[in-house]
Amino acid sequence: MTDFDTLSLWVAVPVGLLLVLGSTLTLLGTVGLVQLKSFYDRLHAPTLGTSWGTAGVLLASILLFSALDGRAVLHELVIGIFLLITTPVTLMLLGRAALHRDRAEKVRGIPPARARGDAGSDG
Amino acid sequence: MLRRLFPHPLLSLLLVIFWLMLVGRPALGSLVMALILATAIPLLTARYWPDQSRLYRPWLLPPYLGLVLVDVIKANFQVARIVLFWPPERIRSAWVAVPVTLTSPEAVSILAGTITMTPGTLTADISADGKVLLVHALHAPDPDALRDEVATRYEARLKRIFEP
Numbered sequence: 001m002t003d004f005d006t007l008s009l010w011v012a013v014p015v016g017l018l019l020v021l022g023s024t025l026t027l028l029g030t031v032g033l034v035q036l037k038s039f040y041d042r043l044h045a046p047t048l049g050t051s052w053g054t055a056g057v058l059l060a061s062i063l064l065f066s067a068l069d070g071r072a073v074l075h076e077l078v079i080g081i082f083l084l085i086t087t088p089v090t091l092m093l094l095g096r097a098a099l100h101r102d103r104a105e106k107v108r109g110i111p112p113a114r115a116r117g118d119a120g121s122d123g
Numbered sequence: 124m125l126r127r128l129f130p131h132p133l134l135s136l137l138l139v140i141f142w143l144m145l146v147g148r149p150a151l152g153s154l155v156m157a158l159i160l161a162t163a164i165p166l167l168t169a170r171y172w173p174d175q176s177r178l179y180r181p182w183l184l185p186p187y188l189g190l191v192l193v194d195v196i197k198a199n200f201q202v203a204r205i206v207l208f209w210p211p212e213r214i215r216s217a218w219v220a221v222p223v224t225l226t227s228p229e230a231v232s233i234l235a236g237t238i239t240m241t242p243g244t245l246t247a248d249i250s251a252d253g254k255v256l257l258v259h260a261l262h263a264p265d266p267d268a269l270r271d272e273v274a275t276r277y278e279a280r281l282k283r284i285f286e287p
Contacts, residue, residue: 025199028202031207035206036206036211040245041214041216043259044245044259045242047240047242051199051240075145075147078141078144084240088237091239092239092245095248095259096247099257110218111248
């Protein structure tokens with residue numbers, strides 16, 4: 001912990017703010033996951049944590065360790081890029097799986113599958 | 124010959140950059156490892172990626188990413204407000220069919236990913252011919268406005284990047 005004693009206020013304050021912002025957004029995402037009513041509504045909530053929730057924490061980490069090491073520490077960016085690619089894929093898979101199930105069980109209010117784009121009346 | 128060794132030059136370049144960033148400090152050994160990965164991975168995955176994708180205006184990609192990052196910030200706070208303060212009966216979720224005129228599969232994937240990454244909207248399905256995305260919106264009192272926003276704000280920009 002002694003490392004942090006040498007940290008200047010100009011680094012410590014933004015790092016703290018970013019950490020609080022990131023973790024607050026992540027927390028709100030999980031609250032939404034509990035509170036929202038339908039499966040599809042719930043799918044929206046975790047994106048708070050995976051977008052700027054993560055971005056806040058990663059930016060704080062980049063700032064802090066770049067300041068401590070005296071060089072640009074950037075491998076957090078790789079975490080961000082991987083999340084940016086994998087999160088939408090995961091959510092789209094979950095959404096499609098839920099749609100498939102609801103269509104098979106003929107749940108009301110679920111749009112049917114489309115074969116073609118030009119037939120505007122089938123949706 | 125070079126073409127056969129590196130079927131996807133852009134992918135190879137990205138792999139080198141990613142590996143060096145993961146290692147964190149420059150060293151000759153890491154560069155050799157990065158080059159091995161950049162050769163092996165595209166060759167091993169080439170069968171699943173037969174068509175060469177092409178960026179016509181790659182310099183427009185960074186501004187697009189910037190726009191998406193800012194929009195994601197705004198959407199974060201909107202969704203946070205809905206979760207925190209709104210009574211559940213006020214939320215108007217909607218399914219919106221968004222027609223897509225992009226032809227490159229990579230561009231459609233990026234559009235779908237952008238929609239999903241933005242809190243509050245989620246791509247849940249795509250029509251069999253890839254011309255319509257089915258988007259679920261957490262709160263969209265006016266689905267037509269959302270459809271137009273996707274078309275003008277994101278799709279038009281991607282069209283300029285990926286199509287001549």
